[in-house]
Amino acid sequence: MFNFLKHTTTKKLWIKAPFDGQIIQLEQVPDKVFAQKMVGDGIAINPRGEWVTSPVEGKIVQIFPTCHALGIKTNEGIEVLIHLGIETVKLKGKGFMPLVEKGQAVCVGDRLMRVDWDYIRENAESTISPIIITNGSKVRKMQVLQYGAITAGQDILMITLSND
Amino acid sequence: MQKIEVVLKNEAGLHARPASQFVREANRYKSEIHILKDDIRYNAKSIMSILSSGVEEGSKFIIQAEGEDEKEAVKALQALVDNNFGEQENET
Numbered sequence: 001m002f003n004f005l006k007h008t009t010t011k012k013l014w015i016k017a018p019f020d021g022q023i024i025q026l027e028q029v030p031d032k033v034f035a036q037k038m039v040g041d042g043i044a045i046n047p048r049g050e051w052v053t054s055p056v057e058g059k060i061v062q063i064f065p066t067c068h069a070l071g072i073k074t075n076e077g078i079e080v081l082i083h084l085g086i087e088t089v090k091l092k093g094k095g096f097m098p099l100v101e102k103g104q105a106v107c108v109g110d111r112l113m114r115v116d117w118d119y120i121r122e123n124a125e126s127t128i129s130p131i132i133i134t135n136g137s138k139v140r141k142m143q144v145l146q147y148g149a150i151t152a153g154q155d156i157l158m159i160t161l162s163n164d
Numbered sequence: 165m166q167k168i169e170v171v172l173k174n175e176a177g178l179h180a181r182p183a184s185q186f187v188r189e190a191n192r193y194k195s196e197i198h199i200l201k202d203d204i205r206y207n208a209k210s211i212m213s214i215l216s217s218g219v220e221e222g223s224k225f226i227i228q229a230e231g232e233d234e235k236e237a238v239k240a241l242q243a244l245v246d247n248n249f250g251e252q253e254n255e256t
Contacts, residue, residue: 031180032181033179033180033181033184034180038180038181038184038185039180039183039184039211039215040211061212062212062213062215062216063216064215064216064218065216065218066218069215069216071212071216079210079212081211081212081215083180089177089179134210134211134212135210135212
């Protein structure tokens, strides 16, 4: 009955910058786990400001026990991981103040977390924050839309979803 | 169903590198695979799920598999944890 839906154009999803900062290629992140895309493909930002805002519309699926990363699942089923800084698991939550809970629905631009980047800069490896798609099998194509300086809310990635 | 309790030796916990190795290995099997920590189930085939388990050095967790290749799956994942993910002591 709904067969005609299969013939609609390929779905696309835009990922916005969760903070102001400088866009960096994932390959240049100072942690080979991210640089070699072991966790997934994406982009990184060296952030400024204090807020982390939602890059997509969706639902919070994970807030890590140490608050240094969180995961959002979009309505299309794409999982976006925001990893705040490098080697920040060792901070045991210090410097991170989550403003959302697991299971909560979020809109683009909603404040998710407050981060003390000065503290992170002094106490962790780096403030550079990878933004990763962790279920890459649902992605047909990923395009980086910008390099250099970025403002929170601007488009950074365009995802073409695989049809399945 | 097959399950086994393991102890994580990895210094920084089940962080990104060992977690991604664990998930990659889990995805080689057809069985449904989970880890259980503090009675919470995490999907062993999802990097997001495993990363968020927050398994730390010295903490115990259960590897549980259900399906046609459950024995092999549990054995392989147990070996990965027991061998500390092939991580070198001096690795930064």
